[in-house]
Amino acid sequence: MATAPSSRRKRQSESLFFNRELSWLDFNARVLDEAVSEHNPLLERLKFLAIFSNNLDEFFMIHMPGMRERIDEETGRTLGDRETLQNLRAVRQKLQPMLDALYLCYHELRGHLAKHGVVIESVANLNMEDRELLNAYFENEVFPVLTPLAVDSGHPFPYISNLSLSLAVALRDPRTGFEHFARVKVPEPPTLPRMVKLGVDSTRFVWMEDIIAAMLPRLFPGMEILSSYPFRVTRNADLELQEQSAADLLEFIAEELPKRRFGELERLEVDRNMPDAMRETLLKELKGVGEEVYTLDGPLDLGDLMPVAMLDRPELRDPPFTPGIPVALRTSVDIFSSIRQGDILLHHPYQSFDCVTDFLRAAADDPQTLAIKHTLYRTSGDSPILEALIDAADNGKQVACLVELKARFDEANNINWARQLEKAGVHVVYGLVGLKTHCKTTLVVRREEEGLRRYLHVGTGNYNPRTAATYTDVGLLTCDVEMGNDATELFNYLTGYAKQETYRQFLVAPTSLRKRLEELVARETEISTPQHPGRIIAKMNALVDPRLTRLLYAASQAGVQIDLLVRGMCCLRPGVAGISDNIRVVSVVGRFLEHSRVFYFQNGGDEQVFIGSADWMPRNLDRRIEVVAPVRNPLLQSTLKQMLQLLLRDNCQAWDLHSDGTYRRRRPATGETRVSAQTILLEQLAE
Numbered sequence: 001m002a003t004a005p006s007s008r009r010k011r012q013s014e015s016l017f018f019n020r021e022l023s024w025l026d027f028n029a030r031v032l033d034e035a036v037s038e039h040n041p042l043l044e045r046l047k048f049l050a051i052f053s054n055n056l057d058e059f060f061m062i063h064m065p066g067m068r069e070r071i072d073e074e075t076g077r078t079l080g081d082r083e084t085l086q087n088l089r090a091v092r093q094k095l096q097p098m099l100d101a102l103y104l105c106y107h108e109l110r111g112h113l114a115k116h117g118v119v120i121e122s123v124a125n126l127n128m129e130d131r132e133l134l135n136a137y138f139e140n141e142v143f144p145v146l147t148p149l150a151v152d153s154g155h156p157f158p159y160i161s162n163l164s165l166s167l168a169v170a171l172r173d174p175r176t177g178f179e180h181f182a183r184v185k186v187p188e189p190p191t192l193p194r195m196v197k198l199g200v201d202s203t204r205f206v207w208m209e210d211i212i213a214a215m216l217p218r219l220f221p222g223m224e225i226l227s228s229y230p231f232r233v234t235r236n237a238d239l240e241l242q243e244q245s246a247a248d249l250l251e252f253i254a255e256e257l258p259k260r261r262f263g264e265l266e267r268l269e270v271d272r273n274m275p276d277a278m279r280e281t282l283l284k285e286l287k288g289v290g291e292e293v294y295t296l297d298g299p300l301d302l303g304d305l306m307p308v309a310m311l312d313r314p315e316l317r318d319p320p321f322t323p324g325i326p327v328a329l330r331t332s333v334d335i336f337s338s339i340r341q342g343d344i345l346l347h348h349p350y351q352s353f354d355c356v357t358d359f360l361r362a363a364a365d366d367p368q369t370l371a372i373k374h375t376l377y378r379t380s381g382d383s384p385i386l387e388a389l390i391d392a393a394d395n396g397k398q399v400a401c402l403v404e405l406k407a408r409f410d411e412a413n414n415i416n417w418a419r420q421l422e423k424a425g426v427h428v429v430y431g432l433v434g435l436k437t438h439c440k441t442t443l444v445v446r447r448e449e450e451g452l453r454r455y456l457h458v459g460t461g462n463y464n465p466r467t468a469a470t471y472t473d474v475g476l477l478t479c480d481v482e483m484g485n486d487a488t489e490l491f492n493y494l495t496g497y498a499k500q501e502t503y504r505q506f507l508v509a510p511t512s513l514r515k516r517l518e519e520l521v522a523r524e525t526e527i528s529t530p531q532h533p534g535r536i537i538a539k540m541n542a543l544v545d546p547r548l549t550r551l552l553y554a555a556s557q558a559g560v561q562i563d564l565l566v567r568g569m570c571c572l573r574p575g576v577a578g579i580s581d582n583i584r585v586v587s588v589v590g591r592f593l594e595h596s597r598v599f600y601f602q603n604g605g606d607e608q609v610f611i612g613s614a615d616w617m618p619r620n621l622d623r624r625i626e627v628v629a630p631v632r633n634p635l636l637q638s639t640l641k642q643m644l645q646l647l648l649r650d651n652c653q654a655w656d657l658h659s660d661g662t663y664r665r666r667r668p669a670t671g672e673t674r675v676s677a678q679t680i681l682l683e684q685l686a687e
Contacts, residue, residue: 016553016579017571018661019087020544021063025094026663027568028055030589030655032098033665035105039652042113043316044591047309049106053302057163060267061237062408064292067091096294103297116316118308119204120195123214126206130198134206138215142192146212148219151181157285158183162235162263165194165300167209168278169216170226179226181281184212184219186230194304205308207299229274231282232300236263267292269300318591322687323352323469335362335477336446339455344477345636347643348461349592350685353468356475357384359457363444364392370452371398371445373491376417377438378410378462385463386417390424400427402494404437429495432625435510437494439613439627440475443487454484458629460596460611471595472678474611474640476631480505483629490627509614509626517616517628518551520601520608525555527604533582534560535602537644541595542569544617556582565647566657567594575659587663590653590678598640599628609637643681652676 034040035048070084110120123134148169149158160166165186172179186209188194196211198204209230216225265286270279272295283293314320326346332338335358346355361384363369372392379386386401393399403418405411422428431437440459445452461473486506492498500511507513521536528534534555543549543564549572556562562583564572574583588594599610612628614620631637647654652674655663668674 016573016576017546017549018573019090020569020571021059021067021091022087022094022661023569023571024059024063025091025098026661027587027589028052028059029098030587030663030665031055032102032105034589035109036101041316041318042109042116043118043309043311043313044318045105046109046113046305049102049109050303050306050309052102053305057234057301057303060234060292061162061263064091064266065236065238065264092292099294099296102302106298106302113316116313117203118311118313118316120308121198121204121206123206123210126198133198134196134211134214137196138211138218142187142208142211143215143218145187145191146184146219149183149185151183151285160233160286162237163232163301164188165209165230165232167213167216167228168231168274168282169220169228170278171220172224172226174222174224180223181278182220184216184228186212189304193307194301195307203311203313209299227275227278229271229278230300231271231274232269233265233286234267234269236266238263267294269294269296271295271300272297321682323349323354324685324687325352325355329355329358335359336366336455336479339477339479340453343480343631343633343636345631345633345639346459346475346477347681347685348468348473348475349470350472350681353465355477356457356459356463356468357388357465359444359455359477360385360388360392360442363446363455364388364395364397366446368446368448369397369444370447371400371443373400373443373487373495374463375402375404375437375439375441375494376414376463377404377436377440378467379413379417379464380466381413383417383463384465386421389421389426393421393425398427399425400429400491400495402429402431402437402491405430406436427495432494435623435625437625438620439490439508439625441487441490441627443484443491453479454481454487455479456484456487458483458611458627460598460613471593474596474598476611476629476636480632494625505630505632507610507612507628509620509624510622513614513626513628514547514621517548517599517621520599521548521551521555523603524560524601525551525558528555528558528560530559532604534558535600536560536562537565537598537600537641537648538563538616539565539594539596539598539644539647540615541567541597542615542617544569544571544615545621546571546618548616548621552583553579556580563644563648565594565644570657573659573661574657580659584648585657586648586650587655587657588647588650588653588677589655590676592678594647597628598644600641600644607637607641609640611640643677646675646680647677649675650677653678 031048032052035045067084067088074084151157167184169182169184170179171182192208194208195205196208198206213228216228268286326344328338328344338344363372372389374389389399389401401421403414405414418428440461442457444455457475457477459473459475461471482504486503489500490508493500502512507516524534524536543566552562552572560582564585566585567587570585574580574585597612597614601608609631610628611631612626614626614628620626631640651666651668653676654666657663
């Protein structure tokens with residue numbers, strides 16, 4: 001039967017967009033390649049294994065439920081039109097080879113690390129002295145915590161919470177000959193470590209579940225242990241908060257958080273050697289896993305390798321470095337006078353995040369500071385920034401902090417900080433109903449001789465000192481009058497009932513950011529000529545938005561030269577003849593997580609550069625509070641442009657996206673100079 005014209009046009013349109021979940025998996029494959037790469041030190045490679053595993057957990061908790069919802073929406077369509085169902089099958093086909101490569105890499109790394117004294121032991125291979133040490137540890141620390149659970153007519157199969165690791169145990173009663181099934185939950189950090197050291201200062205480790213499996217006779221005395229195998233479940237953790245009906249948003253989210261442990265089942269991981277009968281028992285009792293069962297050739301949840309990867313073994317780690325300080329902040333008496341002399345660009349982690357914390361600390365202690373306003377999306381558990389806000393309130397400043405309680409997986413931490421800030425007298429608001437506040441903005445108001453002056457920091461990354469050591473982000477310290485006015489009106493919007501929709505310099509989602517970005521791309525398209533083609537360079541974490549993607553296709557067809565630095569998901573298909581042959585997509589995955597968002601428009605020679613918090617995704621443009629700010633200083637514009645061009649020249653950590661959807665890693669050609677953008681930026685900016 002012929003395909004209907006409307007359906008055919010729809011498929012042609014869809015062929016210009018890659019599936020976001022498959023693109024996400026491609027990003028994680030690039031992370032895995034860093035673990036495989038022999039150019040990286042051994043413990044750094046182990047770190048990338050752990051990151052890959054943690055990323056995959058998030059994929060199943062967040063992205064897979066979204067796919068299943070779209071599959072339900074497609075029910076009733078013909079098989080050929082059920083695109084999401086086909087993509088789900090493609091996800092399964094792509095995942096298992098990646099998991100096979102993951103465990104092949106783990107076993108190889110384990111062997112290499114053992115040669116350097118970092119050993120992950122099997123209990124079966126331990127000597128008598130080590131066994132006695134583990135026996136004592138088990139009796140004193142582990143045994144009192146464990147709760148073996150029988151499964152029979154009097155003991156229903158227990159509920160298995162999200163990301164919990166368990167042992168499935170087959171037993172036989174020697175008196176009756178009957179066989180039984182039991183479950184033992186493996187304790188999780190911080191209750192007990194997953195990687196147990198064989199000695200206080202040892203670099204030899206044993207997996208906790210391996211210890212428990214060896215001690216099962218102690219848990220089931222009088223029973224014959226037939227076998228035991230680990231299994232792990234992942235559940236839907238994408239909370240659907242009906243916040244519109246909440247009288248108190250903080251208490252509402254605090255009550256909703258525990259539900260994350262009880263979402264629908266999304267994945268079952270089992271040991272490769274688990275017998276079919278035991279696996280069928282699990283599938284029967286768990287109900288709802290379907291085809292999402294993955295057999296793994298080694299320990300489940302390699303994310304718990306991170307403590308091993310963080311061992312203090314410098315010879316097995318990347319070379320240490322001391323973050324630099326911008327010249328403007330090294331030579332001035334105080335940070336406010338430095339900012340008055342000119343805007344200051346910060347580039348983390350190459351330059352110290354202390355510059356940001358010092359800004360807040362100076363404001364908190366400064367007698368001329370009248371008010372501080374701050375947005376918090378994610379931070380560390382011991383944040384010096386929030387401690388500065390508390391001290392500022394103690395010092396009599398007017399302090400307001402918007403704490404985004406809906407920051408996924410940081411809700412509990414943010415609830416804790418919100419309560420501490422409120423107790424200290426900080427004016428705390430929890431965000432806007434129906435919108436997440438994702439912008440990274442701080443405003444300081446000072447009384448000076450000339451009158452009130454506003455200082456602000458606008459950034460691309462979270463106010464988190466820990467992640468600032470490993471995420472690449474940029475920030476701007478400025479006392480620009482128009483941006484100061486914008487920041488004041490932004491905070492009035494966030495904390496009050498102001499219906500601000502237009503700003504002088506800020507591009508703010510969801511009111512003006514999308515419209516302005518679309519105008520900037522359209523303008524580059526309109527003024528592009530064969531003699532003077534337009535130019536766009538955009539760096540972000542993800543490009544998913546269909547409207548902006550179509551505008552980029554139109555710009556390409558008008559001759560605009562477009563370079564996109566997209567670390568993660570990218571739904572735009574580059575290199576399609578007549579459609580996107582002027583678009584290049586590059587992903588850089590290296591020692592640091594590329595996290596900054598920087599947008600460059602040539603604008604006929606009157607160049608414009610922006611930095612901010614927003615990726616080009618519908619959620620960022622339409623359902624979040626985001627701030628993108630112009631960098632107006634020509635010298636700082638040039639600095640950011642050079643950074644973008646350096647990343648585009650990278651031939652060590654850069655990957656090119658091709659029109660068929662494959663990513664290919666760049667390698668220096670014979671005789672070609674190696675260009676590692678992150679290494680060069682370290683050399684240029686760090687101490």
